[in-house]
Each structure stands twice: as structure tokens, then as C-alpha cells.
Amino acid sequence: MSGIGMEKALEIADRVEAFVREVIVPYERDPRIEVHGHGPSEELIMEMRDKARAAGVMTPHILPDGNHLSQRETAVVLIRSGLSPLGPLACNTMAPDEGNMYLLGKVGSPEQKQRFLKQLVSGEARSAFFMTEPASDGGAGSDPSMMQTTCHPDGNHWVINGRKAFITGAQGARVGIVMAKSTEGACMFLVDLPNPAIRIERVLDTIDSSMPGGHAVVAIDNLRVPADQMLGASGEGFQYAQVRLSPARLSHCMRWLGGAIRSQEIATAYACKRHAFGKPLVDHEGVGFMLAENLIDIRQAELMIDWCAGVLDTGSLGTAESSMAKVAVSEALMRIADKCVQVMGGTGVSGDTIVEQIFREVRAFRIYDGPTEVHKWSMAKKIKRDFAKANP
Amino acid sequence: MSGIGMEKALEIADRVEAFVREVIVPYERDPRIEVHGHGPSEELIMEMRDKARAAGVMTPHILPDGNHLSQRETAVVLIRSGLSPLGPLACNTMAPDEGNMYLLGKVGSPEQKQRFLKQLVSGEARSAFFMTEPASDGGAGSDPSMMQTTCHPDGNHWVINGRKAFITGAQGARVGIVMAKSTEGACMFLVDLPNPAIRIERVLDTIDSSMPGGHAVVAIDNLRVPADQMLGASGEGFQYAQVRLSPARLSHCMRWLGGAIRSQEIATAYACKRHAFGKPLVDHEGVGFMLAENLIDIRQAELMIDWCAGVLDTGSLGTAESSMAKVAVSEALMRIADKCVQVMGGTGVSGDTIVEQIFREVRAFRIYDGPTEVHKWSMAKKIKRDFAKANP
């Protein structure tokens, strides 16, 4: 990927950071954020986006001509947008939209881009990606091969039936990408939302609080989609999912690294100001060491993201590399967030600072986009394959 | 402590377990529980307590004659009450009431017991313990020597002024034990609540959800308490706090171990039923090993609690032992809860099972009653003292 050059990307990142710190952080305790999984209200999102537009930081990782920054450039921008859990929502660098825009940019037809992508890039609309399915149905959770949602052609339409679970942002989305299995393999469809054939059964209560519309369980009942709303070709769905996979996964790492950096700032300030047992907390090695370990983890997370982004920028799918990055970064962020909470004692587990929320978000992140164990499993498979190849 | 014999204690424990599983578990998704720190409503608590009384499991660790079970016996009962986060509230084995009843039983005058303790043991009233102070005031958080709330005699009364923070259950409590410093040292006072001189400034939003009334920040403004409501003698407050300390700390371990056991049950069932990548989750070593590690951690937590309880039952204050138990158990429970969440993937971070809440509660527990680091600090001091004593 060509990109715009790291220097320009850093300029964008600086503007994003200033906007998030000055304009968005004050929204963090806004009552329009529902704590237990359902996220900020649409009204709040749109209010923040108006301010992002005014500040020139709306969708900052996509250029006016539709080109994306390179992944390494995207990293420096998205990390900064994540300094507040609300930042990515405000700046339109949030999941699942970021990944959906990326996918549409890569695979969508000109007409599809005009109709679906444009309103996403402008931040007027949000989108959802209907892939994962309910565990209780024996459907595709972390294992997409178990997909049970079906599609079959019917005249100039496709008819889709099934159930989907953990569909982030479905509630409130205006654009949907729906994945289903035809006789030829997996397919993807673009749909307008809301749609009477796509019924939100319920929105899950979850430990995290920043996802717009939360995570929904959805029933798809005889959804009819015109054939020209198929994204790409029939049977190629898993390949498109692969295209979306690594960048989307890595963008999670970027955003939440921003959150971890913010937590560390808050915990550091707390430890330097508050005294216990005769000296500032930071002078207690038990506290100072935790902050030191966090510095190392933050640095390593940055390096892993930059490394993986560089691999993607060569044009590689980077599936193995993004698995490694996802495991390393999500586990590191958990350690960081956990230590920040611990440094701050009672304040750390209270909503008085954003540290408590970031801890909860990062806990979820260790599962979202593939639990750590699934990635280790696929890495172990690859280790075996690589050994067999090298030792025939 | 004499107790009633382990066999009888186990009978009580069995009854408590049956009650919690059959009657209380169904309340877990009751909308009268507020998620972000404020806990179940008074109405819900009293409804559950009526059922506990009917089932003969109200305050099951205190005998009708006022005697307590021994600590080892208490353990088997309180662990079972903790199988639901609501269980201890229903059965009146919850903090801070359990510790407050213990303290009143040990130090209270007959009149004080009649007036304050009786309504607590019957479960009609709840209580709060006003010790910790706001970090922002430079007050006593984990370090009680920093206490800034003062009391001074004024005729036949004492007048108390100060601010308290993280006062669990203050909202809704009818009995308060207030700690303050006189010229002679720390004092404790029994007060009726609510009281216009004890103003709840705010109830914190916290990561946990099971504490009745949440954790409050409280301003005490010229609170006048009749001298006969002083608990014990003036200047002895820290010694009484010591009496309360270890049993209360250990009772946290007991209750939350119950929660961890429950989480493990749920995660085990999930792992045995749900399939991914061609076999039941439990057949994946990445999952099965986590459950195996949890079994070990659960066993060790039980053993540490039993050991520390045995020390307390000899009449020892058990300060060092309860520090060790608190660190070992709270950190073990965190590992257990975290792994249960991880085993269950997306379901683990959702409110669909109680596992998600138990994870949040246990996170807070690593800080409540002294963060891990404070206990390690005091253990290290003791290691040094013991070495100096043995090598004069």
C-alpha cells in the first residue's frame, strides 16, 4: 500500500489526538452511554460526529479520493483515536465500520460503493457485519466453517435464512453485510437496515460499554436481496472475509492500545500524587514496578502493531501475523489495564475514571475477533505445516 | 472457638446450598439489580430474606443463642451461600454486615447488642462500617494510620466530623459503625441511620454489582453521638478493627470462592456441550487445561481458607495468616473467573450467565479489604521482623 507518508500521517494523528482529548474526553461520563453493553446512544454518536467533522478529523484514515492510509499510517492515527473509548465512534474509526468500509473499498462495485460506502465514509450511517452465529444453535462462533445461515437464488433475488449472534452495532445500523452459505460456498450481501426480515431478537448485556448499539442476536427470516447487492461473487465469501480479517483485527489492537496508553497516564498521575504508608504510591516498588511493566507492554504492543501493519502493507493477507499481533497485544493490554486498576485501588474499580471501563473493554477484546486460544491453535497448526514443508 | 461440630455445620451448609440454588439463582437476572455498582434494591433484598427465613437459612452462621459457628464451620456455610452473588445478601452472610455482627458480638455492651445487633441478626436491617476515607483528601484508604475524621467529647456526647469513602452499604443501612480519631486514639461509635449529619454525597459507580447500596462517599458533619453509643473504650478503635479484620477478610474469601465454584460449573457445562473445530470444547486442551487449572485453584483456595480459619479458631488474631489467605484466594479467584469467561467466549463476556458478573466482582475483591500489594507489603515487613527476632 502506498499511503501518504508517515510524516503526514503523524500530522493527522496529532489532530485526532487533540480532538479526542479536548472535545471527546468530556463526553465520557455522559449519561447517554449505557453501561452494560449497549453503548452510547445514536444521538450522542451523531453529536460527536458533527464535532469531528468540524474539526476535520472525520474518518481520518480514508482520503477524500477513497484511498486508505497504509496500515502503518493507519496505526498511528487509530491509536490516537482510541485515547478515549468514544474517540473511534466520534472519528468513525470504530469497529465494525472501519472493517466494513475497508472491505467495501476492496470488493464493492462502483454502484455498491456509491450507495452503501459513501454514507459510511461520511459518518452519516453505521454498519454491521452479520457473520458469527449463536453457540446454542451449534453455529459459527469462533469457527466459521460451522456457518448455518443459508442463501439460495430465487429469480433475480437471493433468499437468506438463519440466525446471527454477537452482531456488533446491528441496532441502529443503516448498512448490513450479511454472510450466508449457498451451494457454491459462502456469500456476502449488502442490505439496507433496518429491514423487517432482519429481526433483532435482543441486544446482549455485555461487559464492555463502547460499542454502538451493543452486540445483537438477530433472526433472518426470508430476507430477499436483489442479486446486484451480492458483494463480489458467489462462493467467495470466506475469501472476502479473509481480506477484511487482518486489517480489522489489527485495527482493534490499535484502538485499544490508545485506551491502554490513556489508562497508564491516569494511573501514573494517581500514583505520583497520592500517598500511602509515608510516601507517594509511585515510590512503592509494588506500584512503580507495575507502571514500569506497563511501559514495556505498551512499547511492545506498538512494535507488534507496526510490524504486522508493515506485513499487510506488502500486500500479504497477514493471517498468521495478525493472529500473533492480536494475541500479543490483547493479552498485553489486559495486563496493562489490570495493573492500572490495581494501582488506583478503590478508585480503579470505580467509574470515577475511564480506567475501569477500559479494563472491561479490554477483557472483551481478548475474545472479540477470535479468542486467544483460537489464534494459538491456528499458529500451532502453522508451526506443524511449516516444519513438514521444511522437512519433507 | 468451640462451634457446633463440622458435621452439623455441613448440614447447615447443605440447606443453604439448596436454598441458594433453588430459590435465589432465579433472582439473578431480576431487573431490580442495578449493574454498575449500586447493587440490588432494598425491596429485592427484603423479598429474598423473607424466603431465607421461611427456609430456615437466615443468618445461618450465628446460633439462636448469639454464638457464632467456629471459623472453619463458618467457611463451609459461607462458601455455599456464595454460590450466587445474591446468596449472601439473602442469607445475611454478606459484607459488611457479617463483620459488623461479629464485632458487635465481641465488643458490644448488652444494651448495644439489644438495640443494634438484634435487628442485624434477624436480617431486618443492614449496616455499614465507616472507616476508609477519600484518596483526594489524603485520607485513610488502605493505610488506616492516615485517618482524618475526628471525634471530640462534648458533654455526654461525642461530636464527629470528617469524610468517608467507599462505605459499602451506607445507602439503605439502618445501623452504622463510625470510626474517628480522638486525642486518645481511634474510637468507634454506633449510630442509627439514616442520620441528617451523615450525608451521602454520592454512590460510586463500580465494576461490581452485588453490594447492597453500593459504595458511598459520605460527609459527616457535626454528628453528635451519645457517649453510651461508643463501642468499647476510647482509643481502642484500631484494636477493635483488628478483631473484625481477619474474620471479615476471610469471609470475603469464603463467599467469593462460592462464586468461583459456580463459574466453574457453568464453564464446565458450556465446554462439555458446545463444539468447535470438530469436537467438544473440553476436548481442546486449550480449554480443558483451563478448567483443570481452575480445579487446582479452587482446591487451594478451600485449603487456604480452612487453614486460616483454623488459626483464627485458636483465638489468634491471625493478621498475617489472613493477609496470606486474602492474597492467595483473591488472586486465585481472579484466575478462575478469568478462565471461565475465556472458556465461554462471547457468552462469557455477556450477562447471559452469572460468570460475567462474578468476574467483575472478583476483580473488585482484589482491592477490597486491602489490595494484594498492601498485604504483600505487610508480609515482607513481618519476614524482616521474624528474621531479626531469630537472628538477634
Added chain:
Amino acid sequence: MSGIGMEKALEIADRVEAFVREVIVPYERDPRIEVHGHGPSEELIMEMRDKARAAGVMTPHILPDGNHLSQRETAVVLIRSGLSPLGPLACNTMAPDEGNMYLLGKVGSPEQKQRFLKQLVSGEARSAFFMTEPASDGGAGSDPSMMQTTCHPDGNHWVINGRKAFITGAQGARVGIVMAKSTEGACMFLVDLPNPAIRIERVLDTIDSSMPGGHAVVAIDNLRVPADQMLGASGEGFQYAQVRLSPARLSHCMRWLGGAIRSQEIATAYACKRHAFGKPLVDHEGVGFMLAENLIDIRQAELMIDWCAGVLDTGSLGTAESSMAKVAVSEALMRIADKCVQVMGGTGVSGDTIVEQIFREVRAFRIYDGPTEVHKWSMAKKIKRDFAKANP
């Protein structure tokens, strides 16, 4: 198991401890100990055993009438014998003899006991247990079902052929228990050593230093054993291995816990005496916390051993419990040993104290008698089985 009562066991333990500290510790830097796996020389062992006999602590866990202490009583004695890595060798509480004596006591015929067991209990002879096989042969390492050594009857003898690996103490042993597969299943044989048909191919260089004779790779070539030297019945070998399994496994935990306790003593003294950056090391939380964590781990290891021993004392095979204890204790001892090394800095990685050796021994212990992962694997299988049983 009846045993002699814990009070008497503690008296024995006190004598063992005094002997080990006063008489055996000075031998620790004896040049007759070869560092890289081969252990102390026979001469050194016999010299120490003479002193153990004189002190009345030879084979202290077996009574003159041949009865063993109960497992809980054995624990208090063996832990103390382990205060020096040489202690178990001196007192004859070492692996593999301890387990071999246990097995012979349970399964041996009176004649077999007279001929083979007696010289072991008196400490005159050492023994070896020929079960595990070389990885390179595809034989039985951690998975005994892969056993490739065979035995077949030939007149009044059995003829045994195969290769064995990691046979601790084979070099220098006078008694061997050899395991092989007949058409009826696994068999065990008692043999006099050395024996020309049992050729020690080599003794491994290993990270540990305390095993007498090290760990050997052995070729068994047409070994002829009279039929009355079969231990128990043909085909029952795995059942006898089960009888030996849990107590032997647990006795490893006991002995090495002693080593960990000793390491903690040495590291504590070092941390209390040595200064850095302006104060005693122990006053640095980074050091004091490690010692505090060790105290907890030591306590938990003691409790796990006592618990598992109690299960064995009920007559249970305790296979699952000893797996749990082995994992918990060996991993805890590794943490302890590692932290003791770290506390002592450069001195910690030098042979100036026994801490360095104990670290190496404990590293091996995480693999000996089943690596941690094999135990977790079998625990996970049991979790699944137990769930299926409870939820038919």
C-alpha cells in the same frame, strides 16, 4: 492407613531435621557430588547413611515391623529430610527407593520381601524402577500404554527384551523392578543388579544433581528371570504401577518442598543482611514481595500435600488428587526456587549456596513423574467424564 499418630511423626520429623541440618548440610559441597546429573558417589551415600543409622533416622518413615507411617505422617518426615538435596539419600527417603519399598511392601511375597525389600529398608542397597522407555524408539515416555519392552515365559523363567530410558539410580542399584509386556498385559519382575543382561548404555547428563547414579538409558537383552521373581501376577503390572504411583509422586512433592523451604531461608537471610540502593534488600518491595509470595506458595504446597496424603490415607488410589498435587506443588516450587535465585542476584546463580542446585532440581521435577501438561490432560479428561456422569 493407621499410622503412629501425628505427634510421634513430628518427633521423628524433628530428629530428621536436626540430622539433616547438622550432619548432612556440610556435605553439600563435597566434591564427590558430580554436578551434571550423575549425583553423589556410592561412597558418599554410604558414608552419610552410616551417620543416619547412628542418628537413628535411617528409613524413618518405615517402622521396624515393616509398617509405613500414614501418608500424612510421611509428609512431615519427608519434607524435613528434603531440607538438603542430600537428606533423602542419607535417610533413605529418596526416589526411586521410597516408592519401590512401598510397592514391595504392598505386593511382594514374603520371600521377595526377605530377599529384596530387607536390604532396601536397611539402606544397604539401592534400587531402580525400569518403566519409562526412549522417545527415540517410540516407546513409553509419559504415556505408559506405548510400552515396547516384552516378556515371554520360557520354562520356569521369563525372558525380557527391550530398552529403558531415564532409569533413575540404575547405575549402582542392587535391586531392580523391571516392567514389560506379556500377552496378558504388563508384568513386573524383581531382579538382582548388576546383571549382564541389563546393560547401562549411558547415564544422561541432566540439569539436576541429586539422584544417585543419575538417569540411565538401559538395554535389556534376553534377561532371564525365574518365575518366582515376578512381582504379583502376570498382566497386573499397570495396576501395581498405580499402587506405587500416587505415593511416589507425592513423596517427590514432600522432599522438594523441603528444598524450597531451605531456599527461602537462605534467600531471606540474604535479603535481610545485604544492602543495595540505600537499604536492606528486604526493604525493597521488589524483593520483599517475592519473599512474601514464596511464603504463600510454601503454605499452599504444604496444604496440598497434606490434603492429598489424607485422601491416600483413606485407601483411595488418589490418582486424580495426586495429579492435582503434583502440578500445584511442582509449579509452586519452581516459582519459589526461581524467586530465591532472583533475590540473591549473582550469588543466586552460583554454587555458593544450595539455592542454585535446588532451582535446577525443581526444574527437572516439573517433568519427572509426569510433566505438568500430562497431568492437566488427564484432569481435563476426568472433568469431561464427571460431567457426563452427572448429566446423563
Added chain:
Amino acid sequence: MSGIGMEKALEIADRVEAFVREVIVPYERDPRIEVHGHGPSEELIMEMRDKARAAGVMTPHILPDGNHLSQRETAVVLIRSGLSPLGPLACNTMAPDEGNMYLLGKVGSPEQKQRFLKQLVSGEARSAFFMTEPASDGGAGSDPSMMQTTCHPDGNHWVINGRKAFITGAQGARVGIVMAKSTEGACMFLVDLPNPAIRIERVLDTIDSSMPGGHAVVAIDNLRVPADQMLGASGEGFQYAQVRLSPARLSHCMRWLGGAIRSQEIATAYACKRHAFGKPLVDHEGVGFMLAENLIDIRQAELMIDWCAGVLDTGSLGTAESSMAKVAVSEALMRIADKCVQVMGGTGVSGDTIVEQIFREVRAFRIYDGPTEVHKWSMAKKIKRDFAKANP
């Protein structure tokens, strides 16, 4: 630092790797390596160096004109040299020579370079750095401010007295850099070795096996050094130590990362070839996950080294960055080495592969060049300082 360009550096690295794998690896089981700390014999070292010269890989990180590769370039070369613990000795990239050559190149006078540096760069001679002092004397271990060795001018000479400990390579070195305190502060002196005034009291038995000459305790008794053998200026010794510090520290990371990569190769091959419980070890997630975690740790170690090297290449002292890298890399390498041992079971703790030795070496590395805790301590100090600066 300018360097030669990464492409050329990689060519050198490839040659070094080929040499180490083909020529040096076969020496790994040479009996001239003494296991318990004393390292390979001089004869063996010189034999390997002859081969390195013949292969054109002697001192590959220093150009014929005396310029060093940049740190980033050095990294790719030194990592490869470390694929065998003997590689750095053979190629002359070993500590303490690498750091001593670096220091002499930076601070030495032309005469000093001619007399002392030349023979080091050519690999004919080895050197030692006499800084750390015995704990038992209350001297400078990890805390150099406690230095007790003194120097005072006496005519045209300096006279040095004191004791030094953990002096790697002193035994057999021909060049020494001795640090001592004058009234003006710390000084450094170049001395020819052996020298009757520098008496090697003993060479420590240590857990590692690759350091030439092991680690010595040394008495310096009225050592007279001509004034022109002072390195740099009087009182500047700590500043020079700082110059040497970060590159030397980072070079340890580089070399031992090579060892970890080698361990991973061996463990991977073992896990792919050996079967247990019905399938190749690598197909057991308990094993495959360990290898996957190692891949992540290896990658992160590479990235941290490259990042820190880049900081040094800007001309910065990089003290904080090299502390971060040292902690992150040494702890990662320990995890890697430990898992490789564990994957290989009994073979892992035996000398049958180099994995066992690398485990021991890496254990020592967590202490050499500053234990992890000392680095965290200095990082915590810096966190406090940086906060104070930013919040005056």
C-alpha cells in the same frame, strides 16, 4: 551511527549463521567445555577462532577500519552468532569482549588502541571488565555507587586496591579494564593480564556454562598502573561505564535471542516427530500452544532489540530504553527456554540437546547486567521524574 547498510549486514549475518550451524554446533558436546560455570577451555576457544578466521567471520561486527556496524546492523549479526552458545566465543562477539572493544574504540587513546584493542579485535586475546564487587564486602553488586575499590596516584602511577566479584572471563584474559574510585570519582585503567597484583581467589561455580573462564572473585592488591594506562580522564569512570552500558546490555539480548531461536527449532522438531497419547506432540494444544507463545515472544524480542538499537543509533545513551529491552527480552527468553524444556520432557532436562544449557544460560541472564528488578526500579524512578517534569 552510519553503519554499512542493512543489506550488507544481512550478508554478514548469513555467513555467521552458516559458520555457526556447520562448524560450531558440532563442538557443543566437546568435553573441553566444563559444565558448572567455568566454560570452554582456552584451547577450544582458540581452535574455534582459527576456524572463524578461516571462514571470514572473526569479529564480524567491527570493520577492518575499526568502525563498528550500527547497533541495528550489529543486532542481525549477533543474533545469528548466538544460535550456538559457543558461536559468540568463536566469532568474538561475546561478552565482555564485545563491550570492552566498544568502549576502547570510543574512549581509548591511539596508543591504547594499538596496544590493547588490536589484540582483542583480532581475537588473539580475551579481556575482562573489573567493576562489580562482592556482596559480602558490602560492595557494588547491582548498585555501582557502593564501589569500594580505590585508586590513588603515586608518582607517575596509580595504585589500586580492592576486591571484585563476578568478573567474567578474568581467568585467561590478557587485557583488563579495572574500575576504582579516586578522590575525583570513578576511574578506569587498562592492564595487562595476568598480573601478580590481581589474584584470582576463585572461579565461581555457576548455573551457566558458556562464559570463557567463568566468573571470578578477584583480589587487587597494590596494583600499580602507569598513568598513561588510565582510560580517559580521572573521575569520569561512571560516564564511560554509561557509554559501554547500553550496547553491552543489548548485545546480551541479541546473543541469547539466537539461543532461544535455536531452542525453539529443536523443540519444534521434537514436537513434530515424537508421538504421545495417539498423536504427534505438536497436535496436543498443551504443546502446540507453548510453541506458538514462543513464536510471539521471539518476534517481540526481535522487535524490542531493533527498537532499542535504533535509539542507540541516534546517538542517545539509551539507558532507559536498554533497561526496557533488557527486562522484556530476558524475561521473554526465559519463558521461551522454559517452554522448550517442557515440550521436550525428559530430553529437555538432559544434555542430549543444547536446550538444557540454553535454559541455564538464560536463567543467569535475568541477573547478569542488572537483575530485572533493578531495571524496573530505575524505570519507576524515571516515570516519577517524567511526571514531575510534565506537571510542574
